[in-house]
Amino acid sequence: MMVHFPIGLLFVALILELIDWKRKSARLRDAVNIMTWIGVASAALSVTFGLLLSDAEQSQGETFEIHRWAGFITLGLAILATISLRNANRNIYRSLLFVTVFGVSLAGHYGAMITHGDDYLTSVMPSSVEPEQEQSNEDPADFVLTNNGALNPQQVQDLNVEVRTILAHNCYSCHGEAKSKGDLRLDSKDAIMKGGENGVVVVPDHPDKSEIIRRISLPKGDKEAMPTKGKRLTEREIKVLKYWVEKGALWPDGKQKSIYRVAALEPRMPVLPAASGDIVLPVDRLVNAYFQKNKIAWKPAVNDRIYIRRVYLDIIGLLPPPEKVEAFVADERPDKRELLAKELLNRSDDYAQHWMSFWNDALRNDYSGTGYITGGRFDITKWLYSSLQVNKPYNWFVKELISPVKGSEGFIKGIKWRGTINSSQRTEMQAAQNVSQIFLGLNLKCASCHDSFISDWKLADSYAFANIFADTLLEINRCDKPTGTIAGTKMLFPELGEISVNASTEKRLRELADFLVQPKDGRLYRTAVNRVWAQLLGRGIVEPVDMMDNMPWSEDLLDWLSSDFVANGYDMKKLIYTIVTSRTYQLPSSSVKEAADIMANDYKFTGMVRRRLTAEQFSDAISTAFNPMYADSAIVYKLLPKDIKKRLPFARAAFVKNDPFQTSLGRPNRETVSTSRTSQANLLQALELTNGSKFTNTLKEGSKIWKEKYPTSDSLVTALYQNALGRTPLAKELAAAKRILGPAPNEESIQDLVWAIALVPEFQLIY
Template sequence: MHPLLVHFPIGLLCVALLLEILDWKRKSGALRDAISILTWVGAFSAVFAVVFGLMLADSEDASGQTFNIHKWSGIATMTLTVVALFALKAKNRAIFRSLLFCTVFGVSFAGHYGAMLTHGDDYLSSVLPGGAGGTKEPEGETEADFVLTNNGALNPQQVQELNIEVRTILAHNCYSCHSETKTKGDLRLDSKDAIMKGGEDGVVVIPNHPDKSELIRRISLPKGDKEAMPTKGKRLSEREIKVLTYWIEKGALWPDGKQKSIYRVAELEPRMPTVPAPTGDLTKPVDLFVNAYFQKNKIAWKPVVDDRTYIRRVYLDVIGLLPPPEKISAFIADSRPDKREILAKELLSRNDDYAQHWMTFWNDALRNDYSGTGYITGGRFDITKWLYTSLQDNKPYNFFVKELISPDKASEGFIKGIKWRGTINSSQRTEMQAAQNVAQVMLGLNLKCASCHDSFISDWKLADSYAFANIFADTLLEINRCDKPTGKIAGTKILFPELGEISVNASTEKRLRQLADFLVQPKDGRLYRTVSNRVWAQLLGRGIVEPVDAMDNVPWSEDLLDWLASDFVANGYDMKKLIFTIVTSKTYQLPSTSVKEAQDIMANNYKFTGMVRKRLSAEQFSDAISVAFSPMYADSAIVYKRLPEDIKPKLPFARAALVKNDPFLTSLGRPNRETVSTSRTSQANLLQALELTNGSKFTQTLKEGAKNWKTKYPTSDSLVTELYQKALGRTPLPKEIAAAKKILGPVPSEEGIQDLVWAIALVPEFQLIY
């Protein structure tokens, strides 16, 4: 009856406002009687709702910030409605109309917070496409299904997984009524002490005795029972009840005060594991660690890829370009046993090509772009010159990080963030952006949830985020929870206090210098594991830890990751040496693998067997077309003003990494860089297919190139052979020549050439890195 007696009558005020607007627009009084009736009904309903709402709140001991906002906005709405009635009786239409508008706003505002009380903070987002409420419970076995079948003692990993699942169930189903923001029945379920304390009716969890635990009894009652929990909204699934029951049966396991988190927390300190002894033809540390992993998981080594595959792979990964046909032929003919190491060194020494390719990787991560939000208003600064020079000079990574965090004018754009126009959420103020971005890019951890409220996916607290953001702030920030001021002022603290203590009273410049010095210390193993993992993921298609921004997740080889990070530090923080170490390993040279579904890459049971096959990035694809057929972007497209004056491209076209974003690059996956982007999907999509089929940029490039190719190659045989050599690095097969001639005709036409190039550009051999 609640919706019928409360929601519907108050909602009539919205109809009254609509009729009033229609009446006013038409300059007619024909609807005034109806407006009057609707306003009277709405006003009485508002009074009725407030009175009975206060009674209900008193009987349920409702409390918390959300409840207070709902209560007072409801009372304010009732008052506005009553005053509107007096204006109506006084026949003052202008005042009545204004008050009615304010009343409808009040109804909407109070109703929003009422829905949050009843259904939780995510009552809207959870039912939208992709929201939590719109997804089905996963079928088949899930991560913690062992808890339903294991009758013995749990190992530490299983205890951790069980605690994560329990915390998730409580957060999604119980926190809306039993947490810091609302403590119904004096019961909180968001901490160990609170759960064990219970509420006003006594304890709710009795370890080892789910049959005596009130929590299990309440969530197991049928929906219609007045004591059933949750009282409103979606009930717990059968599986969720089983997990909570099992958790209590096992003693309601929860970390003691000595542990930071119920989640896995990676060690901060660096670790140099012992390299396994050489065996057979395996001598390099990367391969020896992978060999130990293979032996443990009963995986056999496969023969390495052939020379043609390797040269194309390493060219694209190191400098982002296709290898010229003559280089491929020379490399295949080279008989030196160390020719792959020689090739890798040669490519890494091509400083301009290296910088132009890796600009894409760092532009994404540091959200550096050449146009877009913030540049018109001066609310954003690019770091293009600084970044290009840093890559060209192979600046040591510790200095690279220091100059980003304690910047000069050239490098300040990263921590300055985007000064958004208009009113913004408090979690997106520039100081908080700096905290979130430094944490994500440098340390591989997510502070975005903890920038609005205590995180549900980690033990990072709202106070931690604000204390870290204060390092970047000119004045101490007031903590806002879900965009509502709390009246509390955050302190100033680094995320990992073991690294050092920030001076609270120091200037912003000094605090940033302290932070930079603390973060780049060799003892900050997390910083160097994070970048080593990112480079591994870039080269092999999947990180040792996935996602790459969740460095507390379990690596598939902890020893390999720790060794890479420690070796990186020992070699002077040299990014090129790190890349060289990886691309010259036998591991990198293994045949590529694929996955059936994109999400399989992130699966907990993922097994590494070699490089995950990658799709060319937007920039690599564009440059490949430019090299093999016709320039996609002319020299004039390069963002010269953001590059050092003495740098000019060494190619007759602009590298795509150095041009402004456009619909073509967007469709192929370049992000807008208004947020940090540390990985791109390698899956083809509909937008990409449409752009490659009908997009104006690609079509125009094919048209211009076809004219030149028709003049240069008058016969089909020479044209087909040259195109295959440049695009695919090989001569065409007889059946490919025959198919190409059917497309071209006896004498190549411009339309035929366009069709042939388009067909070659869409084959997996061109689009993928094998």
């Protein structure tokens, strides 16, 4: 925000100056003067902070050099304009102000190219030609492009799957079970052949007479073109549908092959590739096979300073103390990284305090909010902390949540909302949705209202699963309308076991818990492993992490990790150790321009995805590097174990109620399951960090202490860099910081310096 602030001020000053040129208003001239002075002062600060940011990864290359020199020249012009204004030379001032605004615009343009890419303007412009989607070479229905003869039974099946896939992804939302515009459904053979209120849409053997083909072939913008919303069908998709109609709109009888990928339920232990050189650990051997297949070269491991900071933040959520960093760098033992990982994992309280946030998000556990005041919601904080602190085996962790023990009941009870709610949000359905999402990586929300059009799950499946949690059998509601049908009671995956329909709710929950945690439920353990991998490396082996039927980028790696997890007694810490001591974890991080790039189907793993500190990590980092963000009184002590006070090193953000500062940095409200947080910066975060009272007050209070503790600029800057970044400042960083502080640091200048360092990517990101 500070970097872009002068653009607006100087531009406004120019507009007001042009208006004043015509109107000659003294009041307007005063406003112009104020705007100019503030704009120039802000520009000077921008250049200063830009120097501090110049060591960031993106601060290099031709674009950066143009941006930097444009900034310097613009600042010089702005100063000259201010001098002209002060000397009352209005004509020269106007000319210089005009050139200054042009310079600011130029600098801003190249700055945007640095942060958003060279195509940041053109990427959002509409294109007259829609690019064709890249097609896989392994598409089972590619024969439609070449085969003009009769189809064999397998080709008929493959063609049908592709046709239903196209219809599901493009048409079901308007012409399916949940909604049937024009009384037309396209989700079954009978419905398609029946047509809608305007007649038949498919005429077998005659694509030229089929209304559906005419509609999807119309140009974009035509009022009759289909789909009416979203992306248009590709040329290939249109060709497949035409080919299908030409061949008689073939639709095989009997059970149809799913159009969706369904991951195997049972576990699988893949054969490990042979070790090679220093590629000896199982994780690395499996990743090496992936690298070889995708022609990706191994990069050298990160240096000791990056590794210790990364592993500290990932395991216990804290910055490493400066003395620990220096000792680790000086340590010459070859196994020092393994020893460090063990040391951190043995810090059970620090480990639990950090991982509380991850599990609070996933389990909808919070300290205040909807339901707590009215008694319609109960926290599980004490149970959760104790479970993490003792490293409770994951199978028991899951069992005690589903078949609750004292202290864990709040999870399965869900939230009793005040007032009228829809049927898909009754507590039994919440329990079904939460258990399936958290533990099985399966989204039932769509299928809780109607048959899903993003998976094979049906409304009846959701209600049958919800009945396990219900005291009385539920009537199926379709789109919130009663159907008169009472749902059955069964597991989502019946092969895991059969629920006793007439048993008490308590017994059914015990059965469900026992069935789910069986070693043969590979899905449960793949889901857990995938979540931990995503937490440590910024992207899951499967993405999104709640859609475990999606294709993993390495199926062997996921299967091996989950099988090893079970073989090692469902030990979460052992799983984390296996990952963080691998060479794979120690690869240099990579960045992505857009959050969507992480989810791309063509994603290629090359190492950890660079991540922004979470709200809790950022708050704790400020607390340890400079000054506590939260007072001891902010901790929710009454919800925690009685002796927690002596276990907490300071008021950690994981144990305070959510506030605007935490929210701006991405902490969710936890009224719904949240299994991932975005790592992208946003405007709310920028505003809170620049103008928010919480951060500002923390800096004010801390500056008083630091002023007394570090009377000289050199000592203060060195201590701050060591605390915040784990290193001493470079000569140019020290010089820039001393220019901010002046010869004798005062409270305001200390605040400015801390604020600047807190915004440096090296502080905000996990590299």
